[in-house]
Amino acid sequence: MSVLLTGGAGYIGSHTCIEILNAGMDVVVVDNYANSSPIAMKRVEEIVGHEVKHYAVDCCDEAALRKVFEENKIDSVVHFAGYKAVGESVRKPLMYYKNNLDSTFTLLSLMKEFGVTDFIFSSSATVYGLSEAVPYKEDLPTGCINPYGWTKFMNEQILRDYAFANPEMSVVLLRYFNPIGAHESGLIGDDPEGIPNNLMPYVCQVASGKLEKLHVFGNDYPTPDGTGVRDYLHVVDLAQGHVAAIKYAKDHKGTEAINLGTGIGYSVLDLVHAFEEANDLTLPYVIDPRRPGDGATSYADSTKAKELLGWTAKKTLVDMCRDAWNWQKKNPRGYEE
C-alpha cells in the first residue's frame, strides 16, 4: 500500500517523502518538475538509501495519472502539486486557477475510480487573508488577497463539498504557516527560481554573497520591532505533520482543516539575528518600504494539530537557520548540476 505524493519532488514534498518512508510507509511520487528538479528525487534516494518510485507526470493529465493508479496500490493521496508564486498568480490568474483546480478535479475522479478515500491537501495560512485576529484558529472566517490564495481557498471548499457528497471520503486540509530550513543532510532544500520572493532563501543568498543585502520590507508595522511577524516552522516538522495527518485520516471521515505552525511569531529582524547567531556571520540589510499585500502579523493557534494529530513542532528558529544555511552552503546553485 502506498501514499501518492503529487508534487513530491518539491521543497515540502521531498521532505515529506523522506518522513513517510521513515515512518515505514511506501510512497509513489508524481511531479511534472514545473517547480522542482528530478535531482531532488536522486537526493531523496541517497538519503533513504534505496530507489523511490517516481513518475514525471502532470496531475492535470488524467491518462498519465491513471497509469500511476493502475500500476500502484494507492491507499492515500497527499496533494502538493500546484503553482505557488503569489506575485505570478496576480499576473497570470487563469493559469493558476486552471492548474491548481484541474489537478484536484483529476485526482478526485481517479480516486473515485480506484476506491481511494484519504486526501491530505497542501493548504496555506494565506486563506486567513490579512486578518488581525491572531493567533489564527481554523474556524476563523477566511478570505484571500491574491489568486494563489484563492486557489487554496477554492480547493478547500471543493474538497469539503465533495466529501459531504461522498461520505466515504476522509479529507485533511493542512494550513501551512511559513516553512523554512532543510533536511540535516543538506542534500535537499528550498530551491526557488530566480530572485527569491520568500525571506529565508533570500537571507541565505545574501549570506552566500550571491545577493548584496537583505531588503527588510517595512519597519513601521504595529509589531515589537516594527518588522513583519510570521510563524516560521522547520520543514522537517512540517513533513512529520503530514505523516500524522495520513495516520489520522485512516480512522476519520469528513473534512478537517488543521493549522501546521509553531504558534510562535518571530519578526524579520528576529530571524536575521537568529541566522547570524546560528551561523556566526553578519547579515547586511537595509530597511525598505512595506511590500504591497503584506500583513503585520501571522501565527497559528496550533491546538487542533496537537489534539487531533498528536503533533507539535519541535525545532527552534536557530535549528531552522542552521539547516537552511547548511543546504545553501552545500548547494550554492540549488539543484543545478
Ligand code: WQD
Ligand atoms: C515573510 C516576512 C515579509 C522577503 C508567503 C506566501 C504564503 C506562503 C508563505 C505559500 C514578511 C518579509 C520577505 C524579503 C522581507 N507561501 N520579507 N524581505 O509573505 O509571510 O508568505 O510565503 O503558501 O502564501 O504569501 O512569506 O517569506 O515572503 O515573507 O522583509 O526579501 O519577511 O515582509 O514580513 P509570507 P515571506
